[in-house]
Amino acid sequence: MTFSLRRVFVAAPLVGLLMATGVVVPGAGEAEAVTCVRSSNEPDSVLGGIGYGYRNWPGGDAKVRVTYSITGTVKMIRVRKAQNGSSTSTTLLGTRGRKVTKTVSLNYQPRGDGTLWFEPRGDSSTTGRVIYSFCLYKG
Numbered sequence: 001m002t003f004s005l006r007r008v009f010v011a012a013p014l015v016g017l018l019m020a021t022g023v024v025v026p027g028a029g030e031a032e033a034v035t036c037v038r039s040s041n042e043p044d045s046v047l048g049g050i051g052y053g054y055r056n057w058p059g060g061d062a063k064v065r066v067t068y069s070i071t072g073t074v075k076m077i078r079v080r081k082a083q084n085g086s087s088t089s090t091t092l093l094g095t096r097g098r099k100v101t102k103t104v105s106l107n108y109q110p111r112g113d114g115t116l117w118f119e120p121r122g123d124s125s126t127t128g129r130v131i132y133s134f135c136l137y138k139g
Contacts, residue, residue, distance in 0.1 A: 034135065035137060036137050037058070038053075039133070040134055041132075043131070043132045044131050045130055046077055046126075046130070046131060047129075048126050049119040049120065050117070051117045052116045054114060054116060054136060055113045056111075056113065057083060057109065059108075059111040060109075060138050060139070061108050061138070061139045062105070063137055064079055064081075064106065064116070065102070065103045066102060066118075066135075067131075067134070068092060068095070068099070068100065068102075068130060068131050069095050070096075071096070071097040072094060072125070073096075074122045074123045075094050075120070076120075077118055077119065077120065078117070078120075079118060080119060081116050081117075082114050083109050083112050083115075084114070086109070088106045088108075090105070092104065
């Protein structure tokens with residue numbers, strides 16, 4: 001059985017070129033670790049809203065990987081990234097008290113410092129919403 005080493009040397013730059021141009025290469029880069037701009041592993045109740053300041057956002061779209069639980073049927077949590085007088089947000093739906101982990105996307109924001117907020121939504125209650133951990137990273 002004979003194979004050409006030339007293919008190995010051509011394939012590696014080709015995969016790199018495809019990844020650099022935004023083309024999705026199945027299996028490429030799946031094991032890459034993300035770098036959190038801001039994170040926490042301390043459980044905290046959302047109550048009326050909790051904010052986590054961050055510094056040096058590199059600019060671009062954001063993702064937040066969050067582990068949380070919500071008791072009740074009409075309760076939600078708004079995840080909001082506020083920076084330079086503007087903000088972008090999305091909503092986490094109820095979990096019937098189960099602890100779940102989800103990754104949510106937030107829109108583009110330029111470089112800068114700001115605050116990642118977790119705010120109650122859905123009803124007027126300030127109980128029943130817990131954030132166990134989160135990681136804000138460039139997506």
